[in-house]
Amino acid sequence: MLNQSEWFTEVNDNYGLAFSLKIKEKCTEIQSPFQSVAIYETTDFGYLMTIDDIIMLTSRDNFLYHEMLVHPALFTHPNPKNIAIIGGGDCGSLREALKHPVDSVIQIEIDEVVTQLAEKYFPELCESNHDPRAQLLFIDGIRWMQEAKDQSLDVIIVDSTDPLGPAVGLFNQAFYEQCHRVLKPNGILVQQSESPILHQSLQKDMREAMFQAGFPHLLTLPFPQPVYPSGWFSCTMASKLPSFSDFRRDTALLKKLNTQYYQFEVHEAGLHPVPFLKALER
Amino acid sequence: MLNQSEWFTEVNDNYGLAFSLKIKEKCTEIQSPFQSVAIYETTDFGYLMTIDDIIMLTSRDNFLYHEMLVHPALFTHPNPKNIAIIGGGDCGSLREALKHPVDSVIQIEIDEVVTQLAEKYFPELCESNHDPRAQLLFIDGIRWMQEAKDQSLDVIIVDSTDPLGPAVGLFNQAFYEQCHRVLKPNGILVQQSESPILHQSLQKDMREAMFQAGFPHLLTLPFPQPVYPSGWFSCTMASKLPSFSDFRRDTALLKKLNTQYYQFEVHEAGLHPVPFLKALER
Numbered sequence: 001m002l003n004q005s006e007w008f009t010e011v012n013d014n015y016g017l018a019f020s021l022k023i024k025e026k027c028t029e030i031q032s033p034f035q036s037v038a039i040y041e042t043t044d045f046g047y048l049m050t051i052d053d054i055i056m057l058t059s060r061d062n063f064l065y066h067e068m069l070v071h072p073a074l075f076t077h078p079n080p081k082n083i084a085i086i087g088g089g090d091c092g093s094l095r096e097a098l099k100h101p102v103d104s105v106i107q108i109e110i111d112e113v114v115t116q117l118a119e120k121y122f123p124e125l126c127e128s129n130h131d132p133r134a135q136l137l138f139i140d141g142i143r144w145m146q147e148a149k150d151q152s153l154d155v156i157i158v159d160s161t162d163p164l165g166p167a168v169g170l171f172n173q174a175f176y177e178q179c180h181r182v183l184k185p186n187g188i189l190v191q192q193s194e195s196p197i198l199h200q201s202l203q204k205d206m207r208e209a210m211f212q213a214g215f216p217h218l219l220t221l222p223f224p225q226p227v228y229p230s231g232w233f234s235c236t237m238a239s240k241l242p243s244f245s246d247f248r249r250d251t252a253l254l255k256k257l258n259t260q261y262y263q264f265e266v267h268e269a270g271l272h273p274v275p276f277l278k279a280l281e282r
Numbered sequence: 283m284l285n286q287s288e289w290f291t292e293v294n295d296n297y298g299l300a301f302s303l304k305i306k307e308k309c310t311e312i313q314s315p316f317q318s319v320a321i322y323e324t325t326d327f328g329y330l331m332t333i334d335d336i337i338m339l340t341s342r343d344n345f346l347y348h349e350m351l352v353h354p355a356l357f358t359h360p361n362p363k364n365i366a367i368i369g370g371g372d373c374g375s376l377r378e379a380l381k382h383p384v385d386s387v388i389q390i391e392i393d394e395v396v397t398q399l400a401e402k403y404f405p406e407l408c409e410s411n412h413d414p415r416a417q418l419l420f421i422d423g424i425r426w427m428q429e430a431k432d433q434s435l436d437v438i439i440v441d442s443t444d445p446l447g448p449a450v451g452l453f454n455q456a457f458y459e460q461c462h463r464v465l466k467p468n469g470i471l472v473q474q475s476e477s478p479i480l481h482q483s484l485q486k487d488m489r490e491a492m493f494q495a496g497f498p499h500l501l502t503l504p505f506p507q508p509v510y511p512s513g514w515f516s517c518t519m520a521s522k523l524p525s526f527s528d529f530r531r532d533t534a535l536l537k538k539l540n541t542q543y544y545q546f547e548v549h550e551a552g553l554h555p556v557p558f559l560k561a562l563e564r
Contacts, residue, residue: 197508
């Protein structure tokens, strides 16, 4: 039995599993207008951020998620210049996106507390927050998207919590229709799409809603992510472009990005969903 | 707090994490001369086998491990005919190996109880146990290897528990030297090599011992495995052959194998270790 004072446990009762990280101490917990955001210091994974008792990220393994959410989309787009991140308050996706030669990245996070705590406990993820190309807004991303100009963005990155609480409106056709309107003709939307083994029904619904919203081309990329349920996670790209296979293999740029997991061969393999995941495709 | 009667929890205190599966009931527990083998029925992952309270496999996700332990090695070897599996008592690796047009697969499992329980609770993994090309021995694999003839095998698959208890002797140079002696000149050894993010020191030692035992070419392939610590696992191939890149892309055979995860693109990507894993290489 795990001693509750020494372990943080996320129970996924509906999926029959739970995951625990050993903690040295709880550093803080702040009740924002939207949710409860907590920080723990773990024994082996650095700092841990939770929102409403769900694991968001740790210092040790967040590179997997952030690199795979950002780089496949940015290397697929022929020339990404104007990017929006919906959610992403820990600023890890912002940092990865700004490694590319983009003109602007706007991050629209509803909860400023998330970013305040990231700046304190995950300063490495926030190192690009003052980049002149970055703009941080703390408002409702769904509303922001409704008000954004037609065809004004190249890439939209939806880096949200699970489809519960304030994030629920980020997982439906109405939101994807707004994204479609705001993206330029060769634009790409990418969103975290949960676990390939646990959340197949959610993925199927998400893909169907993206398709119905006008994105004819979809690609779900799996990747390891130890602290998320099942340790196996994914993102889904939705594109107006005819194909994902012509992504840019710009080795000079990739070397400069200094990634730990993303590389062309991982991206290339992701173009060919494994049989287990093919069932998702329409 | 997880109720102990409803959850099976594997605690990895040294690595600061724990993983739990929700159970309907404990079906059986048998103390063999070597270890304690238990079976649980889980709510969402089918049956679960544990050995000395460590998770071995579940019905739902073992295909990842078994396919990735067996097929990369068998597609790398130009013409695998005679195979030995050390450990592997659940018979999942045996089943995968026998999907290839091999002449013989000998499985040398020290503990017959493991196979007896697999036949009862994981019959799908044991469906090839009576294949005329299969031979099941229940003796010490280390000793068997010491007594095996020089250059008599094409592929050796070490499908063992963690390097504790009876498996500890499967993770050292003396054992790898015996494997090297028993393999033919183009032979391949493959072994499970734990988590890429948790067990880097173990992997480094294993690779060094394989190299010192005479295998000049090593390749560690990562893959998802939800019920193992960190959800990210790996196998390491050690070869007498000059390169891993010329593996057989035999589409007709692969189609026949009916895999759920292994496919050429996964194998191909594995030839290029991601930056995070490159540090392991000598």
